[in-house]
Structure formats: C-alpha cells, structure tokens
Amino acid sequence: MMNLRKFDLNLLVIFRAIMTRGSIAGAADEVGLSPSAVSHALARLRIMLNDQLFHRTADGVEPTERAKEISQEVERGLGFISSAISLQHQFVPSEANRVFTMQITDYVSGFILPRLAERLQKDAPSVSVDILPFSISTDSVWDRVDVQIRLTPGRLQPEQVRSQRLVADDIVVLMRPDHPDALKPMTADLYAALPHVKLSQSATGTTVIDDVLAARGLERHMAMTVSSWFDIPDIVANSDLIAIAPRRLLQLDPRLKHLHSAPLPLEEVVFSFDLCWDLRTEREPGQQWLRKLISELFQEIA
Incomplete structure (x- = not known):
C-alpha cells in the first residue's frame, strides 16, 4: 500500500488534464500552470508510477496502456474527493444558480418535463436544466450528465452507476x-x-x-x-x-x-424507468436534491 503522505495528489489532477486535453500545453492551460511545470509534474509521476504514461506524437501526447488502465480509477477517486469537499456546502434550491444536465428517454419526457419545469419555477427559479440526447458517447457520459431517466430492461454495466427504480410498466x-x-x-x-x-x-x-x-x-x-x-x-x-x-x-x-x-x-x-447517476456524485447536495425531486414527481404521476 502506497504511503499517501509521500504522494502529491495534485499530480493526479495534472494527469487527468493531460488525458483530457491530449497535450502538455492543453493540460497547462486547464490547470493554470506553465507547460514547463506540467512537464516537471509528469516527470515526477513517471518515477512514482514506474511508467512513461504518455508518448509524444505529432499532435500532442498519446497515453500508454498503463495510463489508460489507471485513468478511470483516477477520475473516480478525484470525483469522490470533489464530492466530499462539496458536502460542506448546503444546497438551497431557492438560492441556487446552477445548471443540471440530464438525459431523459423520450417516452417519459413529455409528462415529466412539464412537471419538472413547474416545480423548478416554484422552488428553484434560478436552476436550469439542459437535456442531452442518448447518442453522446457512453465513455464520457458521466463527465457531462448529472442524471439519466432511462429505460432499463437489463442491468447497467458500469460499476460506478447507481440507479433507483422509478416505475415499472408493461x-x-x-x-x-x-x-x-x-x-x-x-x-x-x-x-x-x-x-x-x-x-x-x-x-x-x-x-x-x-x-x-x-x-x-x-x-x-x-x-x-x-x-x-x-x-x-x-x-x-x-x-x-x-x-x-x-x-x-x-x-x-x-x-x-x-x-x-x-x-x-x-x-x-419488462421495461422499467430508472433514475441513474454517477457514484462519485452520489452524496453531493445538489444532486441529492434533484434526485429526490424527480422521485417525488414520479410518485405523483403513479
């Protein structure tokens, strides 16, 4: 077990930025450091993880197999840390100014969205909702989507996905x-x-x-x-x-x-309509409020 006291967790933030941007310069822009500082951080990571992690290409950098293997775990861990920190901030719907991003199966959007709009106008007037199609890449969906309301005829594959049954139907x-x-x-x-x-x-x-x-x-x-x-x-x-x-x-x-x-x-x-979300944001106050609101709306419909 690695002694985390000897590990600079900021290096993982830089690792994620390089994975996301695909270049040292892009990562430097994202984290607010100079390209030289990012290169030095990458050199430290290479020593600590005993792998090159990224190879230079004509277009930037390409991750090694080892980098690809740890990328999901790093993303999940940083998500947990971010969620834990955000727990100290209380979510007050009437005062919140926030955009939630959702995917909603078309079968239920027609009757859930008008009710959701009515409740938002009443309880959280500065909260907005952005609806994305299900055609976006499943590899990046939980980086962009707060919750899904979807048909779930079988088990969800990703381990980090949590779900709640809203209603089952023939x-x-x-x-x-x-x-x-x-x-x-x-x-x-x-x-x-x-x-x-x-x-x-x-x-x-x-x-x-x-x-x-x-x-x-x-x-x-x-x-x-x-x-x-x-x-x-x-x-x-x-x-x-x-x-x-x-x-x-x-x-x-x-x-x-x-x-x-x-x-x-x-x-x-057997079709069921399930509410799905990312495990990393499960305890985040705004997410909890949104999931509770959606559950209440479906109970009213049922």
Whole structure:
C-alpha cells in the first residue's frame, strides 16, 4: 500500500488534464500552470508510477496502456474527493444558480418535463436544466450528465452507476383500430413482420427489442424511425405502421385512447424507468436534491 503522505495528489489532477486535453500545453492551460511545470509534474509521476504514461506524437501526447488502465480509477477517486469537499456546502434550491444536465428517454419526457419545469419555477427559479440526447458517447457520459431517466430492461454495466427504480410498466403494441391485422392474435412472428415506426436509440437509450428479436431469429421491418414520441401516435393512426409504448402512456396521452393495443408478445422484455447517476456524485447536495425531486414527481404521476 502506497504511503499517501509521500504522494502529491495534485499530480493526479495534472494527469487527468493531460488525458483530457491530449497535450502538455492543453493540460497547462486547464490547470493554470506553465507547460514547463506540467512537464516537471509528469516527470515526477513517471518515477512514482514506474511508467512513461504518455508518448509524444505529432499532435500532442498519446497515453500508454498503463495510463489508460489507471485513468478511470483516477477520475473516480478525484470525483469522490470533489464530492466530499462539496458536502460542506448546503444546497438551497431557492438560492441556487446552477445548471443540471440530464438525459431523459423520450417516452417519459413529455409528462415529466412539464412537471419538472413547474416545480423548478416554484422552488428553484434560478436552476436550469439542459437535456442531452442518448447518442453522446457512453465513455464520457458521466463527465457531462448529472442524471439519466432511462429505460432499463437489463442491468447497467458500469460499476460506478447507481440507479433507483422509478416505475415499472408493461409494453403494448399500438395500431389503428381498423388495421388489417387488428383482430389477429399478436405473436412474436406477426409483431416482427408488421411495418414499424420506432423511436431512435438517441431518444430511448436502448435497443432491447431488437436484441430480443434477434435472439429469436427475427428482425423488425423499420418503415420509419423518428426522434420524438410526439410524432408516433398520429403516424400510427393514419397508416398501417405499428408502434410500441409503455401501457401507462395509454392514460397519459389522450391521442392513444382511440388506438388498438395488444400486449407485446416478448415476455422476457419488462421495461422499467430508472433514475441513474454517477457514484462519485452520489452524496453531493445538489444532486441529492434533484434526485429526490424527480422521485417525488414520479410518485405523483403513479
């Protein structure tokens, strides 16, 4: 076990800056030091970690395999330290001036965002929310996103992700009432054969339906892919295309009341809407407040 009293933790901040910027000059700009000071810090790190860590290239520096191995642990450790320090600062919603960044699956954004806006206006008027698509790189998502509200049909892979179940729901297949196949039993083969309109992965954050069908040797015919749930009910009502939706939406979106619905014939698929966040920021006061607020809003909806 390394004696941390002999280790300058500021060196890890410089290491992270070099990894992020990919150059000594860029890292120096980020941490507010001269390029010479950053180079000296890197030399100390190389001795302490017994590795070159970075190789010079025409475009800057390239991390070694050892640097790549420790990068995630360094990032996680610095996150814990930052979170621990921030605990001394109380988060007062009515006084806070802050931007929270979120990813929200399109199925629930239509009914959660208006309620969230109403609560923010009432309780935290200077707090803003920035919504990002699910198409951003998963490698950097927790450096940019405070929380996710996502479909979670399976386990989350990253060890640093924590989650809370907001609501579980069944999935239904939607079609217009006079669809040629409306009276047929909905089977997996029929479901896969019918032309679909679906939400893009950037709106849902999951490909579980296609993965389950592929395991059965089936593949959907994607006649149309849209980026917003708002477009789907009218498309289904005026065509032979089918779609899927959480059953709860049948009560929350009045446009669905006139559509025919049938249970999704893929029993291994159970959709839950989960609130997800980074373990490193779990105890940060602002994060705790936001997660509690979102949980309360879903309880009201349920």
